[in-house]
Amino acid sequence: MLLFLVGLLAILCQVVLLRELNVAFYGVELLYAIALAAWMAGSAAGAACLPRLLAATRGRLAWLLAVTAFALPAQVALIRASRWLLGGVPGAYLPFDRQAVVLAVSVLPPSFLLGLAFRWAAQLSAASGRPLAASYGIESAGAVCGALVVTAAFASGVQTFTVALITGGLAPLVLIAVHRRTWPRVRQWLLAVATLLAVMTASVSLAPRLDLLMTAWSHPTVVETRDSPYARVTATTTGSQTALFLDDVLVQESETATHEELAHVTALQHPAPRRVLLLGGTLERIDVELRRHGPERLDLVELDRTYVHVGERQMGLRSTAVFDDPRDFLRRSGQYDLIVVAMPAPTSGQSNRFYTAEFFGECRRHLAPGGVVGFRIELPENVLTPLLALRTASLVLAARSAFPFVDVLHGTSGIALASSAPLPAGADVLVRRLEDRGLLTRLVTPAYLRYLYDNDRRLELRERLERVKADANSDARPACYQFAALNWLAKFFPSLVGFDPGLLGRADAWRRAAPWGMACAVLLFSLARRSNPMRATAIAGVAGLVGALLETVLLLDYQARSGALFERLGVLIMAFMAGLAAGAWTITRSSRNHKGSATCRAPRGPRTLTAGLFVMMGIVGAATAGLIRGGADPGFVGTALLLFVVGTLVAALFGCACVMPGLEDGPAIGRLYGADLAGGAVGSLLAGLVIVPMAGLLPTAWVAVGISLLALLLA
Secondary structure (H helix, E strand, C coil): CHHHHHHHHHHHHHHHHHHHHHHHCCCCCHHHHHHHHHHHHHHHHHHHCCCCCCCCCHHHHHHHHHHHHHHHHHHHHHHHCHHHHCCCCCCCCCCHHHHHHHHHHHHHHHHHHHHHHHHHHHHHHHHCCCCHHHHHHHHHHHHHHHHHHHHHHHHCCCCHHHHHHHHHCHHHHHHHHHCHHHCCHHHHHHHHHHHHHHHHHHHHHHHHHHHHHHHCCCCCCEEEEEECCCCEEEEEEECCEEEEEECCEEEEECCCCCHHHHHHHHHCCCCCCCEEEEECCCCCCHHHHHHCCCCCEEEEEECCHHHHHHHHHHHCCCCCCEECCHHHHHHCCCCEEEEEECCCCCCCHHHHCCCCHHHHHHHHHCEEEEEEEEEEECCCCCCCCHHHHHHHHHHHHHHHCCCCEEEEEECCCEEEEEECCCCCCCHHHHHHHHHHCCCCCCCCCHHHHHHHHHCHHHHHHHHHHHHCCCCCCCCCCCHHHHHHHHHHHHCCCHHHHHCCCHHHHCHHHHHHHHHHHHHHHHHHHHHHCCCHHHHHHHHHHHHHHHHHHHHHHHHHHHHHHHCCHHHHHHHHHHHHHHHHHHHHHHHHHHHCCCCCCCCCCCCCCHHHHHHHHHHHHHHHHHHHHHHHHHCCCCHHHHHHHHHHHHHHHHHHHHHHHHCCCCCCHHHHHHHHHHHHHHHHHHHHHHHHHHHHHHHCHHHHHHHHHHHHHHHHHHC
16 A cells, blocks of 8 residues: 555655646646656656665554645645746846755755655565565556546636645545554545545635635736646736746737738738638737638637636637647648638647748648748847847748748848749738728838838848758657757757757757767676676666657657656656556566565576566557658557557566576565666656757667667667
8 A cells, every 4th residue: 555655745845846847847847857867867766875874664654644745735836836936027037056956955855855765665565465566556546546647637618726725634544544554444444535635625725716816926916827738828917918838938918010020921921811821829919800801710729728818818809719739730720821820839749830941832722722831930039149040040041941032031020931833022012902901000010011022131130041051840859849949948058049059950960969879888788797696787777778768759750749747747657657557566466476585586588578578568669660761640549559668668678687696685676676767867858968969869769779779788
């Protein structure tokens, strides 16, 4: 029971803290890789360090879990107050060192305590004769249950802070579970049910008020805040102005006229737009402006239902939008004269997929002859830094991979236009169409249109982009994602402004680095062969590393193709965790016919089995690379199946490490579990911060294959 609770509590705390940190860091997706790696590193330290600090007892373990659960709501409050406590300016990033402090204080204590909790629980379980691999499987089963709980909660509209309060309320249930043997059974059940009902009632009644109160620390005029499967939506009102924030980033306010630019500049490119598709932008009232051009049909598609509904309530709007993945909707659609893309900027894996070569290719297939695609590009008014130039060039190249005619106009923001037919070369055509359609606008006037086409910045931008050497943004090579990550880091380390990330993404750079990486791996694996404890630790660490690499690749590939990662992330994580449980169960079953503890006695041919598992991991990695290279879509079921297989192989390798001869139960429990988590932390950092942003999904999969094959030295 306690092992199961460790896994359950770990997932609940991890998900809640990651969502809160994402808001505190203004939705920077780079945070996920860093925070997840920090979590695994903290858990590894808790499992592997301080082996003789305290003896493991059920009472101490129960209090450790209870304290960790009870502290979760307080940690949420601390994260939300971090900007105020550390002297942050509203709307601005904290200095990098202070952000690191917030992340460390939020993630490391609970992860360390839960790592220590697993070691104690596994030691108690081993004392009763249960193999370490079985303990690993039970903990993974608890994680599966935790992922199922949070997925169902968020799908039902439960707020993150409500989940935190309910998790904190599990503390007395943990203590009840430990002391159940000393109480009558009826008393146990009555007390457990009463406690659970009290926790649920208090959480549901108190959470909304406390949630709004804590949000007011950053937004004093907040009127509503809601968590969606994609972001936290916050609405504020000051006088007659209403503003909407996604993860605390301002995305829309009611008194602006900038929405006219994208709508009218795109629509005026076409002589008579009859069929129009708008992806996003309904709360910006872009659909209102497009209707003024007299289309016979206007399809509106929005991704985030919660965001739109909050905006409608607070801004007094009514929308006829269809809630669907815009890319999937486009794939099923007919022909359009205009496609207006008003999705968020490509600063994350979620939004990047609306600005790739594959997406623009889909747009071309659904455009009528002479049809036009329009989308925004973030451009500064004066200086175009090298990183922004690279990102802009990657977007333009992605559009040019599908359309022969691409133009970029530089106004209040950048407007990119693409078509299979020649676009207007000057403003006269657009001015005439504006007058013929009888449009009176606040921003897009004849003078403004002439400014867009005649100002010097247009020619300078075109010449600058022609000189920039960049890769086209694509699903498998998310170039814009790396530029967004580097641009965020450049806010704190200005020297990165002039850094060319293309140097790291070129094939020759990776070919030069590959021999050095292989040599280091061979040296480390050869040293690990000197003793069975070192060999077992290395096997567990490599299993965690390769598993994290392949898990990241599969999740990001699914996100690029379907866009439903945030909605279905819990289910996909459950598939991986279920694989861990299945792999541990399989190894445990194979050890039951041998005398002694499975942590001390090896089943027949453990090294042969280890070698076979590493080969299978390499085969799965090669299959993943083949799917990405061939453009095949495994779909939700296929991705879940691959994640299940990867999880099974990781747990099976962990089980093989557990049955290496010469291991002592006590130290082995912490060392092997810590090595597995440390490998996962390194894999998450490598994939999320280095290989995927700099080189893409395909090289990341091949790196996993290479490490798996080199790990045969450990067998």
